[in-house]
Amino acid sequence: MSMPDPGPPSARRLTIGEALREAIAEEMRRDASVFLIGEDIGIAGGFGGAFGVYLGLPEEFGHDRIVDTPISEKVIAGAAVGAAALGMRPIADMQYSDFLFECMDELVNQAAKLRYMSGGKVSVPLVMRAPVGATNRGAQHGQSPESYFVHVPGLKVVCVSDAYNAKGLLKSAVRDDNPVLFFEHKLLYGSKGREQAGGLDLTAEVPEEAYLVPIGRAVVKRPGQDVTVVATHLALYRTLAAAEELGPLLGASTSSFRITLLMEEGPVREAVRRLHRALVTEGEETRSPAD
Amino acid sequence: MAVVAAQLETGTLVDLYRSMLLIRRFEETVYYLFLEGEIPGTLHQYQGQEAVAVGICDVLRPTDWITSTHRPHGHALAKGVTPRAAMAELYGKATGCCAGKGGSMHLGDPAVGMLPAIAIVGGGNTVVTGIGLAFQLRRSDQVAVCFFGDGASNEGAFHEGMNFAAVRKLPVVFVCENNLYGASTPFHRVSALVDVADRAAAYGIPGHVVDGMDVLAVREAGAAAVAAARAGEGPTLLECKTYRFVGHSRSDARGYRDSDEEAAWKERDPIPQLRAVLAERAAVGQDEVTVIEREVEAVIDDAVEFARASPDADPNEALTDVYA
Numbered sequence: 001m002s003m004p005d006p007g008p009p010s011a012r013r014l015t016i017g018e019a020l021r022e023a024i025a026e027e028m029r030r031d032a033s034v035f036l037i038g039e040d041i042g043i044a045g046g047f048g049g050a051f052g053v054y055l056g057l058p059e060e061f062g063h064d065r066i067v068d069t070p071i072s073e074k075v076i077a078g079a080a081v082g083a084a085a086l087g088m089r090p091i092a093d094m095q096y097s098d099f100l101f102e103c104m105d106e107l108v109n110q111a112a113k114l115r116y117m118s119g120g121k122v123s124v125p126l127v128m129r130a131p132v133g134a135t136n137r138g139a140q141h142g143q144s145p146e147s148y149f150v151h152v153p154g155l156k157v158v159c160v161s162d163a164y165n166a167k168g169l170l171k172s173a174v175r176d177d178n179p180v181l182f183f184e185h186k187l188l189y190g191s192k193g194r195e196q197a198g199g200l201d202l203t204a205e206v207p208e209e210a211y212l213v214p215i216g217r218a219v220v221k222r223p224g225q226d227v228t229v230v231a232t233h234l235a236l237y238r239t240l241a242a243a244e245e246l247g248p249l250l251g252a253s254t255s256s257f258r259i260t261l262l263m264e265e266g267p268v269r270e271a272v273r274r275l276h277r278a279l280v281t282e283g284e285e286t287r288s289p290a291d
Numbered sequence: 292m293a294v295v296a297a298q299l300e301t302g303t304l305v306d307l308y309r310s311m312l313l314i315r316r317f318e319e320t321v322y323y324l325f326l327e328g329e330i331p332g333t334l335h336q337y338q339g340q341e342a343v344a345v346g347i348c349d350v351l352r353p354t355d356w357i358t359s360t361h362r363p364h365g366h367a368l369a370k371g372v373t374p375r376a377a378m379a380e381l382y383g384k385a386t387g388c389c390a391g392k393g394g395s396m397h398l399g400d401p402a403v404g405m406l407p408a409i410a411i412v413g414g415g416n417t418v419v420t421g422i423g424l425a426f427q428l429r430r431s432d433q434v435a436v437c438f439f440g441d442g443a444s445n446e447g448a449f450h451e452g453m454n455f456a457a458v459r460k461l462p463v464v465f466v467c468e469n470n471l472y473g474a475s476t477p478f479h480r481v482s483a484l485v486d487v488a489d490r491a492a493a494y495g496i497p498g499h500v501v502d503g504m505d506v507l508a509v510r511e512a513g514a515a516a517v518a519a520a521r522a523g524e525g526p527t528l529l530e531c532k533t534y535r536f537v538g539h540s541r542s543d544a545r546g547y548r549d550s551d552e553e554a555a556w557k558e559r560d561p562i563p564q565l566r567a568v569l570a571e572r573a574a575v576g577q578d579e580v581t582v583i584e585r586e587v588e589a590v591i592d593d594a595v596e597f598a599r600a601s602p603d604a605d606p607n608e609a610l611t612d613v614y615a
Binding site: 035037064065067069070072074075077078079080081082083084085086087088090105106109110114115116117118119120121122123125153154156176177178 | 399447
């Protein structure tokens with residue numbers, strides 16, 4: 001299988017988790033207004049976030065800029081909104097994206113609306129990171145709610161599928177003057193992926209120097225002439241595997257769409273216009289077998 | 292009231308009187324214009340509660356911030372949004388403080404330290420902690436005040452915001468305006484505790500009941516709470532007992548309230564109370580009060596004329612400012 005960006009053998013390869021950590025550290029070094037807020041992110045001897053992304057950061061940045069909160073998702077999001085409105089650039093952490101429903105008011109009514117309600121006088125440059133994806137954790141720790149938020153004007157929604165784009169996109173999200181929901185997949189953080197993810201090699205070449213990947217552009221992972229497949233997260237890898245298997249029968253143009261604005265002008269729409277066939281694959285919930 | 296008044300300069304007392312009167316006349320005028328069909332949308336008005344916004348905002352600096360609610364006209368005027376900019380916003384005009392995109396429930400302006408008012412009950416109670424956190428992280432001595440109603444005290448956001456502010460010792464003051472009703476529902480029907488202020492004990496912070504019809508009492512309590520917040524001592528919960536003289540919103544006939552209760556609270560109208568203090572303690576006589584009243588009326592007339600003469604918000608701007 002042709003899996004994530006194969007760099008030269010000598011190139012440095014990072015996992016998504018490592019790439020995210022590097023992006024956070026670079027942005028915190030660059031801009032004193034960037035800070036972290038969430039549950040279990042900076043406690044000494046703790047987890048460094050539910051998936052370890054923050055490990056090592058308190059040693060460099062201290063605890064002032066790593067704000068450990070009570071288990072209070074409304075206050076995580078609300079404090080991020082208030083601080084962002086005052087010009088800070090919070091990177092907020094939701095341990096599981098399922099918990100975003102605890103702070104829908106702060107995200108949908110406050111973060112997304114303040115700029116409009118103020119006639120453009122207030123900006124809310126916050127990032128909310130949240131892991132998605134069904135694993136073996138049950139019904140309340142396995143949802144993929146990113147599409148809910150695509151319905152909200154004022155929010156940007158980013159889905160990352162590989163380490164190179166994870167780093168460049170998170171840095172762009174931090175610098176974006178809008179609230180950005182940044183969705184990562186639980187099975188894609190590590191170097192091998194979980195067994196459930198097919199034991200993929202999920203490392204990618206990630207330059208040590210700073211770079212940005214702009215929000216809102218799809219990446220063509222496999223060119224083809226038959227159908228445009230738009231995929232995110234783990235579904236991207238499943239789709240690439242399927243395309244490999246069907247190769248002789250079907251060419252596929254597979255994109256990892258990093259901002260889920262399908263109707264926006266851009267590569268996805270151009271590809272659909274050209275091929276007239278589109279398929280969206282993502283790790284969404286289904287309602288019933290008949291769905 | 293008398294003891295506190297004796298310690299204040301006459302100029303301060305006059306300023307407090309003028310600010311409360313400005314809000315009262317603004318609200319009376321707006322109500323009339325709404326009934327005339329000039330002002331669109333809906334209104335949640337502040338008549339009766341003026342002492343709270345004025346007493347608290349008088350001890351704030353221009354660089355301090357406030358959050359407000361669906362009933363924000365008084366907070367906006369007290370914090371420094373001009374009557375012109377507030378009135379034009381109610382009219383949906385391009386010259387409004389939110390360019391006509393906020394309307395009555397979202398008055399505010401970052402230039403005067405007021406976030407656009409948050410019309411979701413309890414919404415400000417978490418957002419204010421972020422404002423306080425920004426001040427704390429920047430090692431600034433600015434303070435953030437959260438105005439909210441008795442209704443918000445039953446929202447989860449009240450708990451999360453106050454607990455977080457308390458544990459981080461954020462420079463925040465929580466000002467509950469308990470006007471006895473959440474829309475039509477009496478507070479005693481929805482809280483087994485009589486005083487919201489008692490809930491402060493659950494967060495390990497000071498909580499005080501304040502006479503919200505006495506602007507000097509509010510000012511004194513506010514000054515102490517703001518000073519503590521500024522000094523890094525953390526948040527205070529002030530519960531100002533007050534009463535709205537009008538309905539919850541413009542269509543409310545107030546059938547759930549008893550006229551004796553309304554009359555008793557109107558006896559305690561904060562504006563005549565301060566007028567009496569001005570006369571007794573500061574030797575500000577009726578002539579001077581009449582001058583202030585005329586000046587305030589001229590300011591309101593000017594605001595209405597400004598709003599009427601201003602251009603409507605441009606329909607071409609309807610979909611701008613969604614993203615930065």
